Amino acid sequence: MARTRVRNSSLLALTLAAGLALTTTGCGGDTGSGSASTAPPASSGAKDSSPVVVATTTWEAALAKAAGAGDVEVIVPQSVQHAPDYDPKPSDLAAVADADYVLYAPFEPYAAKIKEAAGSDAELVEVALDNDADKAKAEVARLAQLFGTQDAAARWTASFDSQYAALQKGLKAKWPQGKRPTVVAQVFTTWAAKLAGAELAGTFGPEAVTAKQLSELSKTKPRLVLDNAHMTTGTVLPDSGAEQVEIVNYPGTDLDLLAVYRQAAKTVETAMAAS
Known part of the structure; x- marks a missing residue:
């Protein structure tokens, strides 16, 4: 076997x-x-x-x-x-x-x-x-x-195509006020923004966010910050009002790649509801 x-x-x-x-x-x-x-x-x-x-x-x-x-x-x-x-x-x-x-x-x-x-x-x-x-x-x-x-x-x-489409549809139905959310994402979590159908206003990392980056990202007024769960640099946009969430890239020991997308969808959905 x-x-x-x-x-x-x-x-x-x-x-x-x-x-x-x-x-x-x-x-x-x-x-x-x-x-x-x-x-x-x-x-x-x-x-x-x-x-x-x-x-x-x-x-x-x-x-x-x-x-x-x-x-x-x-x-x-x-x-x-x-x-x-x-x-x-x-x-x-x-x-x-x-x-x-x-x-x-x-x-x-x-x-x-x-x-x-x-x-x-x-x-x-x-x-x-x-x-x-x-x-x-x-x-x-x-x-x-x-x-x-x-x-x-x-x-x-x-x-995968069937489940991915279902996740996208479900997230779109949860957009706050029915509007596409604006997000900024760590360079290795932009895929989660795409999954959510969000407007990607900017990226950061993997290095620490500089003062200039902080200013530029803050101007985009994002609703969500999609951080990398295991390469986090702490709170990216403090005092901005943006909801920061941790996105996971690696599958678990069951080696179910689709579980990564399901978890990301759940994480983003919860964050949109709280933002």
């Missing part, structure tokens, strides 16, 4: 090359709990069975699962709020050694070190992490082409 596994054990740290440079990107938290088991979906490609995939975080893993991979293992525990901060464990190497594909993001440079140390023949695949609906679907389609699981990905995409 195919497996979807999430590693949460605490082991001795693996010593990797010193001076590894880390850059920042969108970070998030947990949207679910517990691991899920899934049977390998039907494949229209050359592969006879679902590939074994090791993903650095739940975000890459959720994209792989959406693409049709039924055996997915996650390296970075969900308790790690910022993936580049993770120090790989010796047991991670065993998982990589058996993988067909190792999925990582550009801001996780340790992924190549993991594969090299494990002596794995797995194909190392860089994944673009962006919850913009069109970009997420494109990445799912690309991975499905790689895995040979296009039929499963097509089914997921059809479900």
Whole structure:
């Protein structure tokens, strides 16, 4: 039976090359709990069975699962709020050694070190992490082409389109006074503004907001500030009257990518009602 596994054990740290440079990107938290088991979906490609995939975080893993991979293992525990901060464990190497594909993001440079140390023949695949609906679907389609699981990905995409449209419709019905809300968003949460059908008046981050930015963003008189849950710089527009909410980017251990959109919709809906 195919497996979807999430590693949460605490082991001795693996010593990797010193001076590894880390850059920042969108970070998030947990949207679910517990691991899920899934049977390998039907494949229209050359592969006879679902590939074994090791993903650095739940975000890459959720994209792989959406693409049709039924055996997915996650390296970075969900308790790690910022993936580049993770120090790989010796047991991670065993998982990589058996993988067909190792999925990582550009801001996780340790992924190549993991594969090299494990002596794995797995194909190392860089994944673009962006919850913009069109970009997420494109990445799912690309991975499905790689895995040979296009039929499963097509089914997921059809479900995604249906649920995404329903979330958009529901949020539009909750617009205050029936008017499109004006928002400002952290650069990695603009997708949530798009989901809400909001008018995006400006962006900030990932660095701290400067005095000039504060002045410019305040002039837009936003109703909502969409902050990044795990890269927050505190209250962005104090005394502006704008409702600030935290948007989560990373799926939970169930690897349900759609849960990220459902949670964002609920968060924004609650904020609109309170603003």
